[in-house]
Amino acid sequence: MMRIKFMSWILAVLLFSCTERDGYKELLESGDLLVQANEKLTDVIVHDIFSPPVASRIYAYPAIAAYEVAVLAGDDRYVSLMGQLNGSEPADFDACEECSYSLAALAAFYKVATQLVFSEQEMIAHREATYKKLKDEGMPKTLFQNSIALGEIVAEHILKYAGKDNYHQSRSFEKYTIKNDPGTWKPTPPAYMEGIEPHWNRIRPFALDSANQYLPALPTPFEIIPESEFFREAKEVMDAGINLTKEQKDIAYFWDCNPYKMNVKGHVMYAEKKITPGGHWVGIACIASKAAGLDWKATSETLAVTSIHLFDGFIACWDEKYRSILIRPETYINLYLDEDWLPLLQTPPFPEYTSGHSVISTAASHALTRLLGEPFPFLDSTEVKYGLAARSFNSFKEAADEAAISRFYGGIHYMPAIENGVEQGKMVADHISQRLVTRKDRLTASKE
Known part of the structure; x- marks a missing residue:
């Protein structure tokens, strides 16, 4: 009897050892x-x-x-x-x-x-x-x-x-010089930071032929008279900010993604560190990869393709930002409508047009939709570690549309920057899908 128990114990140990030896494979x-x-x-x-x-x-x-x-x-x-x-x-x-x-x-x-x-x-x-x-x-x-x-x-x-x-070379390029033109971007409170990455259009894109390959429609001409379209667009931002619902505020905060948020208490100023817009979408790509049960190869494809769309989207967007160098709503509204008005979100330190989140969210959503299909319900928990509740979406496009409009709710973009930013993101995504192939079956289909 003791011998049987001993042999059983040996067998159990061997089985356990085999399982341990193979654990790394899974x-x-x-x-x-x-x-x-x-x-x-x-x-x-x-x-x-x-x-x-x-x-x-x-x-x-x-x-x-x-x-x-x-x-x-x-x-x-x-x-x-x-x-x-x-x-x-x-x-x-x-x-x-x-x-x-x-x-x-x-x-x-x-x-x-x-x-x-x-x-x-x-x-x-x-x-x-x-x-x-x-x-x-x-x-x-x-x-x-x-x-x-x-x-x-x-x-x-x-x-x-x-x-x-050209990234390392760009670290020594000259800083952005503020222009006196009243319609151009100026640093905003509380930190009044200088313009971020004014030469990003000189970084080599992955798939775009050039940074200015897909120019958006021109922004609305700057005007200060109340009858002008630009004045109306600024007032639209101001009025929306005054009358935000709780849901609109939640949306704006969820997609804020501003790594530069500065807090001021008396004479003390400190930064609140947060995820970037691209980081949010890489997070979504990770969530989607796990939800779809992708193996390591398909996961690597999803992350690579998504990040390429983000990278080229930023290059196209930043090229336009420092061409139009358009004034931010906060600056315009404080000068010409209400000197005490503040946006819900802190204004980022770069020109207004086009909306970066609108461009890159749209581009990333197209990449993920092509890879994983639509509808694709998912719970976006990317912002939970930054103190925000998760949000549910039925598709990547739905998430991108919410990310885009969040910039209007946040008071940091006029509507044309959002609408034309979405269109710019689509153009970038369409170009990448035609230019780059990661699967042989898609290569065959593209030739046909």
Whole structure:
């Protein structure tokens, strides 16, 4: 009897050990670890207070690196972006006989992301905790080392590509000079910050032929007479701000996404760190990937395609912002309608036209709809960690439309910036969908 019990115990231990040895496989098969890496990257971007355009760059390159590993994984469905993205060259990586491509994708993501942020140790600590979890789940040493090596090779290729996008050169470009023209943008309270990224149109886009390829309709001509259209648009913003419903306020706060929010108490001024608009949509892409049950390869595709749309959307939008350099509603209303009026949201430090959230939300929603379909009900919990309740949407388009109108409720945009921003986002998204292909079946369809 004792012998039977002893043998049963041995069998249980062996079974348990086998399960432990295989635990890493399940962890790596899903896209969860890649989602968690993206979530950590968002935390670091918020901590380091990167501007919305710069944040879009930080999201894009690590996601592209992870996706390029997915292309190598022996799945014939996926098509490399190298050779398709502007300025990129096709990559020829050696085959890895004994490696985990999903871990290699994570390694590529971590390496690129770490190079693009200030708080490198935060990303490194998260990476090491992830690696430890895989080792604890029984990942063989050789398999682990080979996978990391492959990921770092791919990462180096993407970092070399990123290094030629003119970003580093733009750090030494001249600052924006405020113009005396009364219709142009001026810094707003409480911080009166200088114009952010006035030369972002000189950053290399991923798919657009140029930053000014898709110009929106011209903004309404500046006027101060009460009978003018511009005066009417400004008064519309002011009146809406005075009569906001609770739901409209909730919408405005949910999509605020302003990493520059400054708080003033007496003589003390401090920043309230929040997610960027692009970070919000990367968060939605992560939520959608999990909701759809995507594996790590499809998750990497979703994050790469979404971030490319965000990046090019910011370039197109910022090109227009510093061409029209239009005055913000807060400045206009205080000068010509009501000197005491304040918008619900703090006015961001860059020109008004077009609405950045309208452009990039529309572009990202089109990317996600093409990948995951419509309708796609989801609970957007992206802002919960910033003290806001989650919101439900039936589709990505519905979420993008709410994000766009939120800028009107917030008092930081006139309606033309929103409406024409949505149209600009559509044009950017349509161009990218025609220019870039990530699946071979879509490549065949596009040729037909």
